[in-house]
Amino acid sequence: MEDFRLRVFYSVARHHSFTKASAELFITQPAVTKHVKALEDMLGLRLFDRKGNTIVLTPPGEVLFRYAGQIFDLYQEALFELNSFKEDLKGSLRLGASTTIAQYLISPLLASYYERYPTIQLSLQTGNTEMIEHAVSAKEIDLGIVEGKKHHAGLKYHDFMEDELVAVVHTNSRYSRLKEITLAELSTIPMVLRERGSGTLEVLETALQERGIRPSSLTVVMHLGSSESIKSFLEHANCLSILSSRAIEKEVRSGQLKIVSIKDFRLPRTFSFVHLQGLPEGLAAGFMTFARRYYNP
Known part of the structure; x- marks a missing residue:
């Protein structure tokens, strides 16, 4: 063909x-x-x-x-x-997902994929963006979904879906009275951020550098390895964090967390599929199609 x-x-x-x-x-x-x-x-x-x-x-x-x-x-x-018209569609697909995607997006997608293709064996490896990219490079997984910048020459990236990072505080925090802050004010507020190697931290630091702001000027009190641990930390500390809007939907609706606008500063990003340079295998390419249609019907 x-x-x-x-x-x-x-x-x-x-x-x-x-x-x-x-x-x-x-x-x-x-x-x-x-x-x-x-x-x-x-x-x-x-x-x-x-x-x-x-x-x-x-x-x-x-x-x-x-x-x-x-x-x-x-x-x-x-x-x-x-091939989906064949009754004997089989095989194994090794997936990887960075932390935010694994926690808030992948489970319903995998369940729906399993219901449609029960004879395909799925496995999922999780970690931050850097870990997933390494797993793809090492051929430990067939396809990854990551949330950082595209920067590995030996890997190929395909846009999956849009996301946005937002500033967030707990409603019990002294900073919950804030509605909007400037970038200058952001540097004065104690912050808890994701760990080095995470796509979330990389996007934030890149955006700050593009505005001429050194990431080291932020008042970072701690780095934590997941959005869930950060949300728990915010519940007990007067701090602000930068998290995916998808990670805090439930807490914002329930009134536990509050989004604080940063004047003239947005942090959009794109979740991406990643695989080795060249064409992905059939099951990996098919999963990409299925995932896009699942979230963008």
Whole structure:
């Protein structure tokens, strides 16, 4: 169903190397060159340039590379959808989810997936974003869902769903009278934040640095390893935290926690699927499709 020439081009573009593409695709290097030239002849465009010993994409090559990734994603999703008509759809899928996603999003999704595909064996590893990315790189899991910035060259990221971090205090805290604060005032309030390596902390620190504010200027009294432990800490301390809006929905509705607006400062972020560079396996691609449709019907 797919054009092998496009797959060869995509492999060369990812690796910036005809030799590495040859090894990945189990074909000879002359065959790689032949397929790329055939694609260039068909399109009437040059897709690669050589700069010394480096292979670089031309502007048309960059456009094709972007669309090729989307084409292969859709192809894998289509195969999974078609395979779902078979009664014997089986296999195992090793998933990983960073802490916030594991605590507040993944369970109902996994339950729904199990009901639809009971013969697929699922496993879930949890940890902060850095841990999940490491597990993907080490091939300990097939697919991760993380909440931090996209920064590992050896991994491929796909947007999953939007989230936002907010400033929050317990309603018993002396800071619960606050409705809005400035960034300057934020630095003066005792804070309890997520641990180093978490996507939540990374997003916050990056946003502060973009505004010319050193994260070390915050009055951080403690770092904790989960949103649940932070919420418990806030119940007994006059502190403020930065947490996912999804993590505090129940407590805000019940009146236990209160969101404090920070003037002219928002912290949107995107939850992302992450896997090794290249195309995800069929079950991983299918799970991505299922998850997107579950949360965005």
